[in-house]
Amino acid sequence: MSRFALILATFLVVAGIPLAGLATVNAQTVPTPTLSVTVFGETVGSRQVFAPDQILIPQVPIQLVVTFHNNDTVMDHSFTMNDVNGTVHPNTGILSPGQNATVTLTVITMTQVSFNGTTYTPEAGPSGILFYCIPHRGTGIVGQGMVGQIILSMAALAIAGLVVGIVWFSILTMIVAVQVLQGIEDAAADSYMAIFMGMVFLLLAVALDVYRKEFMPDELIHKIRRPKIVLHLAFR
Numbered sequence: 001m002s003r004f005a006l007i008l009a010t011f012l013v014v015a016g017i018p019l020a021g022l023a024t025v026n027a028q029t030v031p032t033p034t035l036s037v038t039v040f041g042e043t044v045g046s047r048q049v050f051a052p053d054q055i056l057i058p059q060v061p062i063q064l065v066v067t068f069h070n071n072d073t074v075m076d077h078s079f080t081m082n083d084v085n086g087t088v089h090p091n092t093g094i095l096s097p098g099q100n101a102t103v104t105l106t107v108i109t110m111t112q113v114s115f116n117g118t119t120y121t122p123e124a125g126p127s128g129i130l131f132y133c134i135p136h137r138g139t140g141i142v143g144q145g146m147v148g149q150i151i152l153s154m155a156a157l158a159i160a161g162l163v164v165g166i167v168w169f170s171i172l173t174m175i176v177a178v179q180v181l182q183g184i185e186d187a188a189a190d191s192y193m194a195i196f197m198g199m200v201f202l203l204l205a206v207a208l209d210v211y212r213k214e215f216m217p218d219e220l221i222h223k224i225r226r227p228k229i230v231l232h233l234a235f236r
């Protein structure tokens, strides 16, 4: 048992090294990804709101395609952003109930946005980039007027934490395995190793799941398919 455990523990540490580098390599080779979201403008009770009022982005830079749909029955709404100087861009314009409009902007960093070839600092909200509805912005405080935010998801930080946990439990497994090999064995050594290894695989599964959900672009899904076979010769 103990030699097998040492081999397995060594494998965990070695396998962890390329995994840790995976995110970095992907970030360098993949061009700016695109995220398409639909945001509705509607009245809930007596309040005009965006639904959702948060656009979560998995990373920066990212190209954001926002389709704004006025889902209201009587109220006019817009999806609008300001820069720090109060200049309005991008802006869907004021839409009547039932109308749609799409704006495409690039969030370069959380303090730098590019739209229509212009790069500027967008107006900030409490925890992200602010967007609002021109007729219903009101006080402009999130939770009062019709405002929302583009927020950078904490998924990258979560994965970093999980990787630290994976490395930590791998090291603990190694320490127990080395001690067992040196003859410092107690009755519970196997139980400790089982728990530590279980934690390694559990954290690895969660980390891979978060990575897949937050960082794999949706566009990849329909590209994984059999290539279309086209005959170049006349076929008669």
Ligand SMILES: [Cu+2]
Residues within 6 Å of the ligand: 041, 048, 075, 076, 077, 078, 133, 134, 135, 136, 146
């Ligand atoms: Cu509105």
